[in-house]
């Protein structure tokens with residue numbers, strides 16, 4: 001589904017990704033861990049097409065297509081979804097109108113018919129349930145004045161609405177209390193299927209207790225330096241990253 | 251500019267005419283006109299308040315659909331009975347020229363009463379040259395339900411046209427009225443409207459005044475609107491500027507009583523080479539008043555927005571609440587905004603705040619929308635709509651709000 005080969009990217013002349021490789025198949029969950037500043041969010045941004053990041057080498061294929069050639073909205077249309085580490089507040093844009101525009105644009109891109117107002121509302125109601133999204137949040141401007149946890153919940157709600165194939169969750173667990181974490185993880189697990197895949201960026205095992213990964217990767221200094229199964233995450237939690245940095249240095 | 255003073259209120263007019271002869275129009279050396287060069291406007295040759303006829307179609311094309319109430323039409327500054335409908339009852343709506351003869355008492359009590367009106371050369375020129383304008387008189391206790399729309403049409407099909415409408419709106423005690431003012435030029439030649447409107451809002455009265463400036467690109471407006479508010483009155487001035495050559499709005503509000511509310515809302519959405527300059531001044535003379543100003547602008551291409559907001563709080567005006575906010579988005583390298591708040595506060599127990607920002611489009615927000623499948627163009631439009639929406643949603647006349655929303659939509663998708 002996703003094939004990243006030797007990906008190199010920079011921002012403002014600073015090289016951040018330095019030859020990153022990753023293969024993701026349908027039905028898989030990949031966790032990416034790694035110290036602060038390693039380039040995890042950069043990877044997410046490059047995948048979703050942020051203009052500020054310049055790809056200086058390597059390739060990214062998504063379902064056989066070179067997605068680096070596509071605009072951000074086209075990548076979303078192709079079925080790529082990024083749950084932001086820091087979702088932005090957009091005053092004056094109502095959550096409902098935004099969601100309706102997004103859902104219908106994505107449907108158009110996929111050659112599906114636009115939803116009628118009634119069908120759209122029905123879909124909203126359904127998906128809201130999967131993440132316990134209260135109606136009053138939907139009625140407000142997009143993320144405006146939302147708590148940290150509410151913003152993250154809104155990201156997963158949007159994911160459910162847009163029906164992507166590949167979901168990149170960038171620290172969706174940070175700032176969540178235990179109940180909110182369970183709700184968010186539950187939303188993810190409901191959406192998970194053999195046809196879609198997840199890349200879960202996190203610092204904590206806590207999330208991986210709920211969203212169980214098939215693979216765990218360590219991203220350090222712009223590269224994936226170690227890969228393993230879910231046991232690797234437990235080891236990292238216990239020992240930190242220093243031993244990996246030492247391994248890499250040798 | 252040339253013309254003749256042929257009005258019944260000759261005393262005031264003659265005086266102003268003489269003064270105008272001896273005076274110069276401001277250059278950019280003048281502090282108040284630093285960013286707005288009117289020299290090319292006043293040096294241009296215009297035909298002055300030329301009488302002309304427009305077809306019913308030409309006139310109705312200028313009308314804003316979906317707004318109820320009476321429409322009053324002026325063509326080249328002269329009242330057109332033929333195209334106007336005056337059906338609202340319980341108030342007086344007529345041409346000011348006529349009111350000079352028939353409503354002498356009210357007119358004389360309010361016409362040219364603002365002492366500093368004649369400080370401006372443009373206002374002086376208006377007093378000297380004006381042939382006509384609208385007179386609206388809402389008697390005590392009367393609330394007029396539907397808005398009154400004023401259409402000032404310039405017929406510039408054959409020649410450059412200058413007009414000097416002079417308007418007087420008097421809302422007596424405890425009355426209520428909404429007025430919508432539209433300037434529109436028909437034809438390819440230049441036009442200049444040198445407009446003066448005096449509005450008197452008596453004690454407990456409510457006046458909503460809207461200006462819709464979506465002119466031809468070769469049409470200019472120099473507007474001077476003077477408002478005087480009595481105690482416990484409400485005034486809301488809304489200025490929407492979308493297109494024109496040079497537009498200068500002077501909005502001066504004197505708060506002449508206690509416990510009153512005064513709102514100034516503005517939106518300028520500019521492209522091409524349109525230049526819009528909003529100068530506002532609110533003068534708090536008595537205690538316990540509240541004024542609130544919000545002007546927002548988006549400038550694109552080579553357009554320019556100028557904002558200057560003055561707030562005066564006199565020594566006696568304790569417990570004043572005065573707020574001012576001017577926010578701008580600059581979309582292109584060649585577009586410009588100049589903004590300046592000017593607060594002069596002599597009272598000590600006041601709550602005043604002001605702020606102005608000039609920024610670009612929020613890139614983070616733009617990317618967020620794009621990442622959800624919405625194209626860049628549409629994402630931009632959504633953000634700009636949201637930005638402008640804060641002003642647009644304050645428009646209380648539904649038909650007008652819809653009209654403005656449609657114009658903004660069209661502009662943003664272009």
Ligand SMILES: Nc1ncnc2c1ncn2[C@@H]1O[C@H](COP(=O)(O)OP(=O)(O)OP(=O)(O)O)[C@@H](O)[C@H]1O
Nearest residue numbers: 011012014016034035036037038039040041042043
């Ligand atoms: N606009 C920018 N200009 C310069 N450097 C940047 C910019 N944005 C990010 N960086 C740098 O890129 C590096 C990688 O940042 P990134 O956000 O990808 O890290 P991360 O792995 O997600 O870290 P965290 O765990 O803290 O979220 C950091 O050193 C960061 O300072």
Ligand SMILES: [Mg+2]
Nearest residue numbers: 040041042085
């Ligand atoms: Mg990060």
